[in-house]
Each structure stands twice: as structure tokens, then as C-alpha cells.
Amino acid sequence: MSRPDETHHQIRVSVRSDYLADQSEPGDGRYAFAYTVTIENLGTQAARLLERHWIITDGDGQVQEVRGEGVVGQQPRIAPGETYRYTSGAVLATPVGSMQGSYGMLADDGTRFEAPISPFSLALQAVLH
Structure with missing residues (x-):
């Protein structure tokens, strides 16, 4: 038997990250990254993104946890078949790291659920090769 959130509440999250050389100061241990998040509602219920939880390593x-309401000052409602995209940033003390987390969602039927965000890398391209 499937759980309701498996059929009605299907949120897919994908992330692309970029190193921001113009905002970084490697000599001072400051590496800035932008990440663009795409949130797709593949389910049958609209859902509002209420909160975020990030684990940045x-x-x-060194691990930093970030919790807060919405994303970039918004709590978007994403209807079935719709996509929401935003860009934000993170600053690390090292040229490589990772992020992962989840979004706390509220479906139109009143169900609260978590949309997981799989780990993704924050890295200078030169460090990866």
C-alpha cells in the first residue's frame, strides 16, 4: 500500500552550483558559491514551501545548519506540473564542500511533508580535476 505523499505529494528538487570568483577571497579563507534550485511538483496536489533546512559541510x-522560513523571502505555492526556480548563495572557508537538506511543505489538502534535497557539491572546478 502506498503512502499518500508518494502519489499526491511528489516534489523533485535539483540543484546547480557555481563558484563566484569575484565574491571570493581565497587568501582570507572565503569561497563564495551560488546555487540555483529547481523545484518541480510532479504530484497531484499543489503545495506551499513553508521552510528550509540546509546542512552545509x-x-x-565543519558543519553548519541553516533553518528558516521560505526561500529568498518567499513561500511559493507550486501547483501540479509547475516549476519554481531561485538562486541563493553560500560562503565556505574551503574551496570545496557540500550541501543537502529538505523543504517543509504544506499541501492544499492540509498535509505537511518534507521534500528532500539530495547532496550536491560546492567546488572550484580546478579542485575537482
Whole structure:
């Protein structure tokens, strides 16, 4: 038997990240990254993104947790078949790291659920090769 959130509440999250050389100061241990998040509602219920939870890990294993309402000052409602996209940023003390987390969602039927955000890399391209 499938759970309701498996059929009605299907949110797919994908992320692309970029190093921001013009906002970074490697000599001072400051590496700035932008990340663009695409949130797709593949389910049958509209849902509002209420809150975010990020786990940010730098190359030294230092972990920072971020929790807050919405994303970039908004709590978007995403209807079935719609996509919401935004860009935000993170600053690390190392040239490589990762982020992962989840969005707290509220479906139109009143159900609260989590939309997971799979881990993604924050890295200078030169460091990866």
C-alpha cells in the first residue's frame, strides 16, 4: 500500500552550483558559491514551501545548519506540473564542500511533508580535476 505523499505529494528538487570568483577571497579563507534550485511538483496536489533546512559541510568537515522560513523571502505555492526556480548563495572557508537538506511543505489538502534535497557539491572546478 502506498503512502499518500508518494502519489499526491511528489516534489523533485535539483540543484546547480557555481563558484563566484569575484565574491571570493581565497587568501582570507572565503569561497563564495551560488546555487540555483529547481523545484518541480510532479504530484497531484499543489503545495506551499513553508521552510528550509540546509546542512552545509566544508572541506574540513565543519558543519553548519541553516533553518528558516521560505526561500529568498518567499513561500511559493507550486501547483501540479509547475516549476519554481531561485538562486541563493553560500560562503565556505574551503574551496570545496557540500550541501543537502529538505523543504517543509504544506499541501492544499492540509498535509505537511518534507521534500528532500539530495547532496550536491560546492567546488572550484580546478579542485575537482
